[in-house]
Amino acid sequence: FHEALGFDGSPLMKPKRMRTQARQVYAFAVARERGWTGPADRLIAHGIDFMAGKGRTARGGWVRTLNIDGSVADPAEDAYDHSCVLLALAHAxxxxxxxxxxxxxxxFAFLDAHLEDSRMTGFLETSDGAGERRTNPHMHLLEAFLAWHQATGERAYLRRAAQIIDLFRSHFFDSESWTLGEYFDDGWKPVAGEKGSWT
Incomplete structure (x- = not known):
């Protein structure tokens, strides 16, 4: 799938983010679920074939970005991208x-081995463990976990979802201001500086 289109509908030659590829698969799968009679199965297979054929890492994760020709542009294994992939695969x-x-x-095996915080307090931004922690990937992982419960009926996915809800209650949500923080340090305290006040 193309990363972006111009206002005239023509494709823009930009690197392909894994999250964009996954979101297209998700969109066609949900369209099929909702009664669309177009070639959803072909489009879902097309997207998954491209993603799995070009975008897997040696450890079983997914790269962040691919070049237009399908070569790897950014090999980072990013939690946000993995949430999008999991959501797409559930609906597929x-x-x-x-x-x-x-x-x-x-x-899921990759997520548990390489992106889950060793203290069982959410997920790292990327598998190298560096950088700030954000609520946004966790919101999308919650969505993906619930989709996998819908897809399989297995309660293990609800337990995964409950861990995200616990993080929301204990760290993400500020009950005094009724705001949801975005940027945190590895102890789930708002980061220093301006970004720590972003909601």
Whole structure:
């Protein structure tokens, strides 16, 4: 799928973010679920084939960005991108894609091994563990975990979702100001400086 289109509908030749590819798969899968009679199965397969054929890392994760030709532009294994991939694969599984369940299970194994905080307090931004922590990937991981429960009926995904809700209650949400913080340090305290006040 193209990363972006111009106002005239022509494709813009930009690097392809994994999250964009996954969101397109998700969009076609949900369209199929809602009764769209277009070639959803072909488009879902097209997206997953490209993602899995070009965008996997040696450890079973997914790269952040691909060049237009499908070569890797940014190999970072990013939590936000993995949330989008998991959401797409859940709905692709609901739509009957034959490889979506296996790819989802492999992605969960990667998530647990390389992106989950060793203290079991959420997820790292990237697998190298560097940088700030954000609520945004966690919001999308919550969405993905709930989608996998919908897709499989397995309660393990609800337990994963409950961990995100616990983080929301204990760290993300400020009950005094009724705001949701975005940038935190690795102890889930707002980061120093202006970004620490962003909501």
């Amino acid at each position: 599984h609901i739509s009957g894609h034959p490889d979506a369940l296996r790819l989802g299970e492999e992605t």
